[in-house]
Amino acid sequence: MPIKIPDQLPAHEVLVREGVSVMDERTARRQDIRPLQIGLLNLMPNKIRTETQFARLIGATPLQVELTLVRIGNHKAKNTPEEHLITFYQTWEEVKDRRFDGFIVTGAPIELLPYEEVTYWEELTRILDWTATNVHSSFYICWGAMAAARHFHQVPKYTLDKKAFGVFRHRNNAPASPYLAGFSDDFAIPVSRWTEVRKADIPGDAGLDLLMESDVTGPCLLAEATGNRLYMFNHIEYDSTSLKEEYDRDVAAGTAIEVPHGYYPDDDPSRKPLNRWRSHAHLLFGNWINQVYQTTPYDLEEVGRDLRLAS
Template structure:
């Protein structure tokens, strides 16, 4: 009897990320193959606020595609915001505006960072819609993962926590302490692990309000908070970038014309030297834990999410 092959991630057949993932031996499912399988995939929405959307799509899809679960990745954008760094053709082909999906249900939502860290939340052009998306996540999404500025924005919206602008950019690869090894989100992560950091602002531990159920899962003595569990909102907040590729920080350094040197990143602090990726496994563990927890706890019927 022929054994049917279950493959984990479903993305659009002609999405640029597909070629990259297939070259890395990440098993990618075509839309046609997915339609033939008699199982319900995990439905994950990616609200991509990053300027280089194709790179971020690839990074997130790589980590979700490494799990043994079938994942259907839906790319979502702010409805009225025009991206300046990604072609209009790519956006119109692969992204759905949030207003178009607001009546739908998702097992998971990932909200990325955005290059607006030094702007007050209320002055960000799409802040009002993002607030509506956060509120919508409480009824139409089972669990949400927020990243970098997206994490700061969610904590500000739900808990009134302010961000603090840094005097210089926190950039590089920093050792982090695992503060909750028994947490399902931290399963398998070592007591100390490397994480890429790239941000101009921070949320401080002393600003976390008591009685809100917020739990610090990981932090660095040098760069502060990294991971916060927010069970009241069914959210996991990550201020740093375990999804980054080996050369992402190098690309940012070149883009910013060398205004800073990422710490603990270039061998010998030589920007011409090839960095060594010491966080790849940690990223796979965290995202694998997240998608597994979503799978274990979500409703069997999508329609029951939020009830």
Template sequence: MPIRIPNGLPAVAALETEGVMVMDDEQPVWEHKRPLRFGLLNLMPNKIKTEIQIARLLGATPLQIELTLIKITHYSPKNTPTDHLVSFYHDWAEVRAQKFDGFIVTGAPVETLPFDKVSYWDELVKIFDWTQTNVHSCLNICWGAQAAMHRFHGMPKYELSKKAFGVFPHYSMEARSPYLQGFSDEVHIPVSRWTEMRSADIPPNSGVSVLMESPETGMCLVHDPKHHSLHMFNHIEYDSYTLADEYFRDRASGREIDVPKHYFPDDSDKLAPTNRWRGHAHLLFGNWIAQIYQTTPTEVSRIGIDR
């Protein structure tokens, strides 16, 4: 089944070359089932790459999905052409009256700042609160996951002495979770962050459960049923070369950075990395979408009312 995304978005050409079925805004909606409506609040600096990564995973599922690209209303990103934002993105203020089956909040390059020092924190708080009435299920990624856990549970984040950077083995803590259906016992997932949250800080009686974690980098995937959310603290959506791009970018800028662990063969940055997480990325998104499909209201207007 296809994903329906804005006509002309650069992701269209990239996904079509990979065999992902894509519909644009001018093609008719299939009538026998309504499409699932997904919103992507894209806070990443390279928005086009992130669009492709997320749309690839959403578009690989056997359901028709409409993707709406969203940005912070009162913040102007510096790394994305203005014409791209004008053509394809909606301010959150424009869509706040709408309802979505699924909603994704990405990471952002602000993780070492205190939450309340992030320039768009006040609006993001409003967005998180809005998801509780206008979204059926959320997936928050990396800093987005930390921000959500801080908003909903008051959890602190801790700055690391060295960046958690590489592809680390993770293990299931809740093998029977529907979100982990089909997962291997050991799952390799990209990690790229300067901060962490700790399971010891999860409030008792919060209903939050850790689904996956790593002995080296801690919590990875957390289920927060009271807030209809999954929190992914790492980057299972990354492309094969995303960590390499980050590594070579930081090295070129003179920033002290180690070679990402367990990523390049023999830890040699002269060799092409091997993607060991792609299959599990598709599984996670497929399982999440399947849960949404099975539980979301038939009528869009009932989202946030019928749970």
């Protein structure tokens, strides 16, 4: 079954063109099932691009999914028209009384800032705490994953001498994990960040399992049974041209940047890059959605009920 998003959302036309099944409101109501409620807290500056990337992966599942776009309330976006935000997004304050089967927090290009200097850090920490009581399973991406790991487990981040940039081979550490069902022993994932978390800082008594890692770029995916949390420190959701656009932008600005590793054929930026991670991106999100479906309560009001009563 397809993903349910507004007909006017720019992602709608893109996904239909790519063959992703998209459902309208009338068809959704006719089906006698409860769609999974997935929220996307979009922290990226180009929100239209990012919402399309995640809708593409979520929409590939055979389950019916209703996607809610969420934004930080006290932060003004510079790269997305205000009309788009008003039409398609809700602030977290507007959705905080709802329950979600799944909730995604994206990355943000602010990783060199100390967490406490991020203008919306206070609101984000409230959102992270809220996911413990109002979300069945959370999926944190890149800076969002670093921020969540810091908030929940005090895992620090470190500034790199040069940007980790390109497509790197990663190792499957847990073939029996339901999140890695069908994964190869190793696989390629895009990386684009100036900071890192380190394996030595992952607390051994916190129930965090390191599912994916790279010998070059370090930890990639953590799973935490408590709270059903996933922490993805890289950009597995990226389009085929995302790294190219970042590279071209930096070159045009005169910024010192290396050709993204393992991305262009023969490391030649004049050639068309090859997407070597698309299948594993779909697989990971499909596995996550399946786990959410298998374990979430049918009555959404039951999500986090015990924790809410105890607080």
